[in-house]
Amino acid sequence: MENIQKTDQNQVNTMDNASKNNGTPLLSLKNLHVWFELKRWGFAHAGYVRAVDDVSFDLHRGDAIAIVGESGSGKTSLMKTILGINRPIKGDIFFDGQSLSELNPRQLREFRSKIGFVQQDPYGALPPFMSVRRILSEPLIINGIKDPDEREERIRKVMSEVKLNPVDDFIEKFPHMLSGGQQQRVVIARAMILGPKLIVADEPVSMLDASVRVEILKLLENLQHSHDLAVIYITHDLSTVRYFSERIFVMYAGQLIEKSSVDGILSNHLHPYTDALLKGTSEPDANNAKIFKEVPPGEPPSLVNPPKGCRFHPRCAKMIDGLCNVEDPPEFEPAEPGHLTFCWLYKQNGHES
Numbered sequence: 458m459e460n461i462q463k464t465d466q467n468q469v470n471t472m473d474n475a476s477k478n479n480g481t482p483l484l485s486l487k488n489l490h491v492w493f494e495l496k497r498w499g500f501a502h503a504g505y506v507r508a509v510d511d512v513s514f515d516l517h518r519g520d521a522i523a524i525v526g527e528s529g530s531g532k533t534s535l536m537k538t539i540l541g542i543n544r545p546i547k548g549d550i551f552f553d554g555q556s557l558s559e560l561n562p563r564q565l566r567e568f569r570s571k572i573g574f575v576q577q578d579p580y581g582a583l584p585p586f587m588s589v590r591r592i593l594s595e596p597l598i599i600n601g602i603k604d605p606d607e608r609e610e611r612i613r614k615v616m617s618e619v620k621l622n623p624v625d626d627f628i629e630k631f632p633h634m635l636s637g638g639q640q641q642r643v644v645i646a647r648a649m650i651l652g653p654k655l656i657v658a659d660e661p662v663s664m665l666d667a668s669v670r671v672e673i674l675k676l677l678e679n680l681q682h683s684h685d686l687a688v689i690y691i692t693h694d695l696s697t698v699r700y701f702s703e704r705i706f707v708m709y710a711g712q713l714i715e716k717s718s719v720d721g722i723l724s725n726h727l728h729p730y731t732d733a734l735l736k737g738t739s740e741p742d743a744n745n746a747k748i749f750k751e752v753p754p755g756e757p758p759s760l761v762n763p764p765k766g767c768r769f770h771p772r773c774a775k776m777i778d779g780l781c782n783v784e785d786p787p788e789f790e791p792a793e794p795g796h797l798t799f800c801w802l803y804k805q806n807g808h809e810s
């Protein structure tokens with residue numbers, strides 16, 4: 458617990474967020490549970506995969522958050538639920554104060570147009586037999602923009618915004634004629650074309666060359682500021698979150714286990730799993746090749762029968778017997794205001810929030 462220090466920078470960030478976060482959140486997740494039913498022989502109930510298990514957070518207009526966690530921790534399941542693709546088994550999502558569970562299918566379609574979606578594999582996301590113009594026309598046609606001149610104008614504007622310049626060089630092209638970075642710019646243009654309030658980007662740079670990753674992240678940051686967009690950036694790579702996220706939520710086995718400003722996580726992280734995640738993140742330094750990093754033993758737990766108590770306890774060197782393996786940890790706020798962790802280590806000095 459020696460790593461709990463207060464920094465001026467963190468206090469500034471917290472004050473910034475506090476002043477910005479007045480009013481109704483744009484997106485609010487309340488005790489969200491997304492479980493997938495497992496069936497034996499195709500029909501007999503065989504349990505649930507608890508992909509998202511009691512997740513809550515608020516996101517305000519213009520906020521950028523990163524959700525970080527290892528493979529299988531439930532990031533995509535959470536994202537698909539925010540997009541209205543998965544239905545939660547328990548809990549609810551509020552967008553602009555409106556509960557998604559109360560929307561009928563037509564309203565749900567309308568709601569989806571307010572969220573832009575950027576997925577991991579740009580080539581897989583783009584229809585191969587459509588030109589860039591056609592790809593970007595489709596959402597406009599579906600949303601009732603009948604005038605072809607208006608569509609063309611909006612397509613050209615969004616293409617310039619995502620730096621597919623000069624537009625005439627790209628507008629007739631098909632996805633296979635574009636580089637990975639250019640394809641991802643088309644995906645981002647499609648996500649932006651209906652003027653969304655929120656962009657959800659699920660591993661948007663993990664399939665791209667290191668050289669274009671920063672450019673794509675900077676593009677998302679520029680769009681966030683110029684359109685006052687909220688952004689949820691989902692990644693397993695902590696080294697990329699600094700580019701534009703203000704807060705980081707760390708996800709482990711379907712649950713958020715630490716929530717903080719970027720500086721809070723990178724310099725004063727609290728949860729042993731966050732520590733493991735940071736130790737597993739390599740900076741490009743030749744000396745790193747010689748260092749064997751200490752990572753926690755074992756595998757992520759089964760989401761069908763998750764461990765009792767804290768889900769990280771079987772891998773945690775600081776596990777407190779009789780507590781961590783028995784009872785779910787509540788949310789503690791032991792350091793800066795707004796830096797929250799679900800970990801029994803902070804029972805003594807961290808008041809429950």
Ligand SMILES: Nc1ncnc2c1ncn2[C@@H]1O[C@H](COP(=O)(O)OP(=O)(O)OP(=O)(O)O)[C@@H](O)[C@H]1O
Nearest residue numbers: 493506508527528529530531532533534535693760
């Ligand atoms: N439709 C589904 N039916 C059954 N199980 C599912 C379904 N979708 C996801 N899962 C399971 O939910 C768990 C979480 O998966 P998810 O894809 O959300 O993880 P992730 O954090 O996005 O992983 P990655 O980093 O590999 O993309 C996994 O165990 C997965 O097998």
Ligand SMILES: [Mg+2]
Nearest residue numbers: 532533534659
């Ligand atoms: Mg995923």
